[in-house]
Amino acid sequence: MKLKNVLNGIDYEIVNGGVDTEIAGIDYDSRKIGKDELYIAIRWTHVDGHEFIKDAVNKGVSAIVIDRDIKQDFKEIAVVKVKNSYKSLFGLASNFYGKPADKLNIIGITGTNGKTTTTYLLKSILEEREQVAIIGTIRYIIGKEKREAPNTTPDALILNRIFSEVVNKGIKTVIMEISSHSIALGRINGMKFNTVAFTNLSREHLDFHKDMESYFKVKSKLFTDYPSVNKVVNIDDFYGKRLFESLKGNIYTYGLSKKANFYAERVNVAKHGIQFTLNLNGDEISLKSKLLGEYNVYNSILASSIAYLNGFTPGEIKSGIEKVEYVEGRTELIEGEKSGIDAIVDYAHTPDALERLLLFARENGFWNNIILVFGCGGDRDTEKRPRMGTIACKYADTVILTNDNPRNESPDKIISDIEAGMECPHIVEMERAKAIEKAVGKAKTGDVVIVAGKGHEDYQIIGNMKRHFSDREELLKRLV
Secondary structure, rough: EEEEHHHHOOOOOEEEOOOOOOOOOEEOOOOOOOOOOOEEEEEOOEEEEEHHHHHHHHOOOOOEOOOOOOOOOOOOOEEEOOOOOOHHHHHOOOHHOOOOOOOOEEEEEOOOOOOOHHHHHHHHHHOOOOEEEOOOOOOOOOOOEEEOOOOOOOOHHHHHHHHHHHOOOOEEEEEEEHHHHHHHOOOOOOOEEEEEEEEOOOOOOOOHOHHHHHHHHHHHHHHHHHOOEEEEEEOOOHHHHHHHHHHOOOOEEEEOOOOOOEEEEEOOOOOOOOEEEEEEEEEEEEEEEEOOOOOOHHHHHHHHHHHHHOOHHHHHHHHHHHHHHOOEEOOOEEEEOOOOOOOEEOOOHHHHHHHHHHHHHOOOOOOOOOEEEOOOOOOOOOHHHHHHHHHHHOOOEEEEOOOOOOOOOOHHHHHHHHHHOOOOOOOEOHHHHHHHHHHHHHHOOOOOOEEEEEOOOOOOEEEEEEEEEEEHHHHHHOOO
């Protein structure tokens, strides 16, 4: 492909060379760049790609994109200057890969909690007809192929590579979790959606967004700044209602009241699942799901609503919802059949998510005592920590504080922050495996051990070291 085709629609100026240069590939990583490829120099948070232009040139690149002046003079290489390399990335990548996103039915789901479960429920429904792709927190899935997910929403280059693969495999639909970071940082600039959906909003990522209003404004951009055919919003959520009232176009609501376009009634929350009647614009569906908690009623309504708007029948929706037995690390129940002690692994790492999880366990009376193991991630929002400590004391009978992913922050400081909100007796065991062992040791028949914060993650980050660790595996060793 010629450089001028890669630059189509991009505001640029030629610094050196010409636009008829042939481009064999594109990348922003000088370690991965190859001969005759286009190197995109991006100014990242901690490193400037312009500092590695010489390395890229030594590997034989045919062109370079920059967004600041450089001292080097590369006579035989095309040099193009843009206003912002990162913000130009989606357009450059899209052009190189043949605008794959324009050939796809893309569904974007945003919100603080519920995104992942909703995407898996929706995937199950859509697979009643065809294979789909998922880009989200747990992993990326292209048909039957599964890959590690370094980010909930990857950057524009990786996105377009995935979209291109999806198109080449004949898959037509991509279900995406859209993180607030991806919106704020411009990772999805230039994208169009069939459907965008909003689950809820509660305290999260305030180390990045600073306050809830800023967080809300960023999430709202998915509905105001990106073209979409349908918009679906949780009308029962405070911020969802605000968003709904500000929008125009094809806007649909969901919730647990008849005020919504899509709603559930006659809800029954049981130890092994949920039952409810789903109303989709007058079409009633009786559903029985193995997922746990009222919050999964909301997730089921949303997934069903999106499928319905995309032309799926009530029968296909029912079949797809009921096929999902669990979503990895999302209120995942492990039953100790011999001991009579159950356990739940959950990704709850925000005050709202932790409270919903513990309310499910406490209010329904499924277990005698709740033994809770949790911590908080390092180098993240610190103000949520005492709030989570308060919630733990309110609902759990025994609380064991431990390491989550402390990263480069002092584990003692993280625990101290949590304890600032606690007025109940509790145990501190920094080693997470030992904390889980202590929790199981304290549990008796009829009790439940809840391990919160990491969910599906099979690693732990301490300092700069990432080691294998799985809450699920540790519980299985001791319960089954």
